[in-house]
Amino acid sequence: MAASTRVPAVEGWFTTGDDGTAPALLGSRCEGCGTFAFPAEASYCRNPDCTSTSFETVELSRRGHIWSYTDARYQPPPPYRAADPYVPFCLAAVELAAEKLVVMGQVVGGVTVDDLAVGDEVELVIDTLYSEDGCDYLVWKWRPLGATAPGQEA
Amino acid sequence: MPDDKKVAVLGAGMHEWGKWGRPFVEYGLAAARDALADAGLGWRDMQFVSGADTIRNGYPGFVSGATFAQALGWTGARVASVYAACASGAVAVANARAQILAGLCDVALVVGADTTPKGFFAPVGGDRRDDPDWLRFHLMGATNPAYFALYARRRMDRFGATEEDFAQVKVKNARHGLANPYARYRKEVTVDEVLASPMVADPLRLLEICATSDGGAALVLSSMEFARRHAGGATPLVTIDAVSTVTPTFPNTVIEMPNFSTDSAAASTGAPEAGTAAGFRPSIATAAYAEAGIGPEDVSLAEVYDLSSALELDWYEDIGLCGEGEAEKLLRDGVTSLGGRVPVNPSGGLSCFGEAIPAQAIAQVCECVWQLRGAATGHQVDGATVAVTANQGLFGHGSSVLLSR
Secondary structure, three states: OOOOEEEEOOOOOEEOOOOOOOOEEEEEEEOOOOOEEOOOOOOOOOOOOOOOOOEEEEEOOOEEEEEEEEEEOOOOOOOOOOOOOOOOEEEEEEEEOOOOEEEEEEEOOOOOHHHOOOOOEEEEEEEEEEEEOOEEEEEEEEEEOOOOOOOOOO | OOHHHOEEEEEEEEEEEEOOOOOHHHHHHHHHHHHHHHHOOOHHHOOEEEEEOOOOOHHHHHOHHHHHHHHHOOOOOEEEEEOEOEOHHHHHHHHHHHHHHOOOOOEEEEEEEEOOOOOOOOOOOOOOOOOHHHHHHHHHOOOHHHHHHHHHHHHHHHHOOOHHHHHHHHHHHHHHHOOOOOOOOOOOOOHHHHHHOOEEEOOEEHHHEOOEOEEEEEEEEEOHHHHHHOOOOOOOOEEEEEEEOOOOOOOOOOOOOOOOEOOOOOOOOOOOOOOOOOOHHHHHHHHHHHHHOOOHHHOOEEEEOOOEHHHHHHHHHHOOOOOOOOHHHHHHOOOOOOOOOOOEOOOOHHHHHOEOHHHHHHHHHHHHHHHHHOOOOOOOOOOOOEEEEEEEEOOOEEEEEEEEO
């Protein structure tokens, strides 16, 4: 059986790690004031005191600490593409120290809220969001670093 | 405060909240006619119609001011329509107030109404990859309750809030709404029943997350001068003394619907630490207090946006009823229950209503009007003189309305 083609579910928001490098979220860093943004800003800076229009694309920190977390016990409505049967998942809002921002994302499968705590360290991985027509659509997820979290490998 | 900063609320009207799936215009029309009757004025007296839009009901929903004006019968009245997510109703109030205070009109009608689909709010349809509201569902499956749950978990972690505290908010609001004829849910619940309801987004359970509802609410507002000339209105006269429609201040370090991330505080000096409570929500009512020249200690009651039971506790602190981390104590001591020092959501809140987005912030004001008139039969706050509403709509819309008699 031919391997599925790996396709980012959204273009330009992260690197997949398929080239052998570690995957990362792609944000922007304002060349005027240093403000980071995710997803990346291309045309304006959110800082009200900055009128810069120059931004560099940067890989955001791959590790952060959980600011808060929850789960989705009920199947979210479209445009979420849920597996059938539906498998609940956790969500985490993760604080990145260097960029001083909080980024949300799903937590890898196999983790429940009982495995998570505010302040826990997590690492970014790339995982399949859904599969369709021979393609695996990829998204970023957070994987707990703690031994209690049996998250799958990317 | 001087009269030239106040507007009079001559009439308030609502259509009961529920789930019938009828055209939203029906609910808005019923509310408008009730508000006009309450004011003792006719539709032809209205010089300006301020509509709060609904985005799930096609083109008529996007031009709600005109839609309601046409349904009432064209009179040539000027109209405006505004969308500000959950804060739409308050911004519609703000627009009518601005027309009145600028002397451009004497009397105005404010209307909001909605018809909602079943289940979770989903984004507007289509393949819209440039819309963060669409993308958060597609890429993360992050529903509205997921965001409410993130805040609830923070309270538990930072302040030791318990699942029982959250359940007690629901129990309180269910009791408050029992006698409210406009509430959709009028049934007492126990802590055990709340804690036995299914978990939706940990730690929030089904009975702690507000439903989506049909409903309509309307207000007749006028200049103070018009109110003095006009006989036949309800007494005592209730006034709107301040309307806050503030947006966040950069860097907004609390994650908010429908965003994927907060602002970055990396370039800011003196910015609050990422994720701390100092920020947008506390600024909303603060701006209203400042405009009216009063403080939270003057407030007799509050109507706050309890999208979840836990979020009501955040609001206690954000509108200044207590310090950070003290909301659970306020609740446990009965301060925010009917009979307490400053009842919160005497209407029963979203807990008893469910959310009819463009109508909800107007409904908060209607409740305050009836409370300040002493007309909230069965859920009256004794001797109420000052009331505050608080609300936050996605994409950075804050709203707070201060009323007094």
